[in-house]
Amino acid sequence: MELKLIFDKPKTMTDTKTHYCPGCGHGVLHRIVAEVIDELGIKDRVIGIAPVGCAVTAYDYWDIDMCEAAHGRVAAVATGLKRARPDAIVFGYQGDGDLAAIGLAETIHAANRGELITIIFVNNATYGMTGGQMAPTTLVGQVTKTSPKGRNPNNFEGYPLRVAEMIAMLEAPVYVERCMVTSTESVFNTKRAIKKAFTLQMQGKGYSFVEVLSGCPNEWHINPVEANRWIEEEMTKFFPLGVFKDKYPEIK
Amino acid sequence: MKELIKGNEALAEAAIIAGCRHYFGYPITPQNEITAYMAKRMPEVGGVFVQAESEVASINMVFGAAAAGVRVMTTTSSPGFSLMQEGVSYLAAAHLPCVLANIMRGGPGLGNIAGSQGDYFQAVKGGGHGDYRLIVLTPAYVQEMIDFTILAFDLADKYLIPVLILTDGIVGQMVEPAEFPKDYKPNFYDKSWALTGAKGRPKNVVRTLWLDDYGVENNNIKLQQKYARIKAEFVMYEEFMTEDAEVILVAYGTPARICKAITKKLRNEGYKVGTFRLQSAFPFPEYRLMELALEKHVKGFLVVEMSAGQMVEDVRLSVRDYKPVNFYGRMGGVLPEERKIIEYTLDMLKGKVEVN
Numbered sequence A: 001m002e003l004k005l006i007f008d009k010p011k012t013m014t015d016t017k018t019h020y021c022p023g024c025g026h027g028v029l030h031r032i033v034a035e036v037i038d039e040l041g042i043k044d045r046v047i048g049i050a051p052v053g054c055a056v057t058a059y060d061y062w063d064i065d066m067c068e069a070a071h072g073r074v075a076a077v078a079t080g081l082k083r084a085r086p087d088a089i090v091f092g093y094q095g096d097g098d099l100a101a102i103g104l105a106e107t108i109h110a111a112n113r114g115e116l117i118t119i120i121f122v123n124n125a126t127y128g129m130t131g132g133q134m135a136p137t138t139l140v141g142q143v144t145k146t147s148p149k150g151r152n153p154n155n156f157e158g159y160p161l162r163v164a165e166m167i168a169m170l171e172a173p174v175y176v177e178r179c180m181v182t183s184t185e186s187v188f189n190t191k192r193a194i195k196k197a198f199t200l201q202m203q204g205k206g207y208s209f210v211e212v213l214s215g216c217p218n219e220w221h222i223n224p225v226e227a228n229r230w231i232e233e234e235m236t237k238f239f240p241l242g243v244f245k246d247k248y249p250e251i252k
Numbered sequence B: 001m002k003e004l005i006k007g008n009e010a011l012a013e014a015a016i017i018a019g020c021r022h023y024f025g026y027p028i029t030p031q032n033e034i035t036a037y038m039a040k041r042m043p044e045v046g047g048v049f050v051q052a053e054s055e056v057a058s059i060n061m062v063f064g065a066a067a068a069g070v071r072v073m074t075t076t077s078s079p080g081f082s083l084m085q086e087g088v089s090y091l092a093a094a095h096l097p098c099v100l101a102n103i104m105r106g107g108p109g110l111g112n113i114a115g116s117q118g119d120y121f122q123a124v125k126g127g128g129h130g131d132y133r134l135i136v137l138t139p140a141y142v143q144e145m146i147d148f149t150i151l152a153f154d155l156a157d158k159y160l161i162p163v164l165i166l167t168d169g170i171v172g173q174m175v176e177p178a179e180f181p182k183d184y185k186p187n188f189y190d191k192s193w194a195l196t197g198a199k200g201r202p203k204n205v206v207r208t209l210w211l212d213d214y215g216v217e218n219n220n221i222k223l224q225q226k227y228a229r230i231k232a233e234f235v236m237y238e239e240f241m242t243e244d245a246e247v248i249l250v251a252y253g254t255p256a257r258i259c260k261a262i263t264k265k266l267r268n269e270g271y272k273v274g275t276f277r278l279q280s281a282f283p284f285p286e287y288r289l290m291e292l293a294l295e296k297h298v299k300g301f302l303v304v305e306m307s308a309g310q311m312v313e314d315v316r317l318s319v320r321d322y323k324p325v326n327f328y329g330r331m332g333g334v335l336p337e338e339r340k341i342i343e344y345t346l347d348m349l350k351g352k353v354e355v356n
């Protein structure tokens, strides 16, 4: 009998074991990005930028040229890289503290200039790496280390920032979508969105942005199954899934 | 052929001559001519100009372009350079070559837009976090804005280090005759470390984080070895009538020009005065200053700065206690007065140990 290989690690993934916690969304997302890079055949022309956050060592897991950026500065570093290497496919991969707090200015302005880059925004409603503090995307009432009584807008702690919607309001971006990675179906959908985002960059169409709601069971103090349920039932109430902007619906 | 040209524009065109095709900047006086020049000139030479949203952004755009292996520059003035310090620390840590310029203005705070030298510590001792250094070049003439800028790109590529052009707003704003080189060609520098897409080679990673026990110490050791090599191989200064001088004025940038003029004037009156002008502040010409301190004819040094006294600390470290080192400076964009420099110099010539 002939054995047929039907499931394998993407070429773009290294053999290094990830350090991510059980149920963390980064691992799944890393694999999705790797599969997309393989399928588009761009492994030798892609340059990734790792954030400061749990995914800082993403370059250990992806077998591609990669760069670190200072906390929040991914969009500026991506701008420099893409302007210097216009033929490269440049993408940033950032958490919500990195992108939506300390790096919001760089994020908005790179998007507004219409830089030919792709940003993957991992929204886990907390700061994973520093131990579970309040993020700009922390839900109202959500308990974190720095919102011990639950995030309270009446205490000037503000509301979660809907970044995908903010980016979609700008003229220049060509594609903005919010996804999640809680089920087979949603994983496939996220892969489709990221593939489209990369494809748009490859075709020189413009700036693309994919936000992914992603679990952090460790800092949410629930188990991975409950974390997925919390994303589906609570996070999506405030962060609705869907396409917020698409100038090229005909491109898949 | 020499032409009349403004310091800031000379620096900008010199960068183009050096092969810089990527410039990222944010407007600030007194360096605005550079940003404006690049906005016009870069498209003419097929280069990239981006007006960033802040100096935090521009220095990180520099980081990206430097990581991609191209010649890249940003320029700013004091408050902007403060904002860049995070990025400068990362650039140094990642061993990335790039050219930066700080056309200094009065500070601290928003200060004013007059030329000043209050950022010496920040530039030379490391304004950002961690044990790092920049090569710091200190032009005082428009011609040096050209020559040092071109040199800066070569030093950056040779040593894989950010090189800073540090000068005051007066040099940036000054118009004087200068000449661009006709036949500059950069040497070949290995850029196999750059991010270009991992085609036909293993991946490259540009990083500054190591979480294992000795990763960061190892990177620090590499940095320190590099700085030691630079110090052994490179330093720049000008000596003006120091050969038999009894009092040596020490300065850089605009105050050095004042000191040279005073030196000439006092020499005409028969006084043995000289000027020692820094052209690089890191590496600092510590050995040469020590040698001068050991000369019998030298009674002492008078350091003149447009600051509360920053570079003077390095002169004192070099000269140790062998000869007196006096200081005279004005702050906040005010020029040191010729009258005062002469008064202190004459006091020192008479054998006074402490003046001012």
Ligand SMILES: Cc1ncc(C[n+]2csc(CCOP(=O)(O)OP(=O)(O)O)c2C)c(N)n1
Pocket: A051, A052, A053, A054, A055, A071, A094, A095, A096, A097, A098, A099, A122, A124, A126, A127, A128, A129, A130, A135
């Ligand atoms: C300038 C600076 N400030 C603060 C930090 C500390 N820090 C590291 S990661 C992080 C937040 C990470 O959270 P997020 O971006 O949401 O990513 P996650 O770890 O959740 O994936 C912070 C505040 C830093 N490294 N640099």
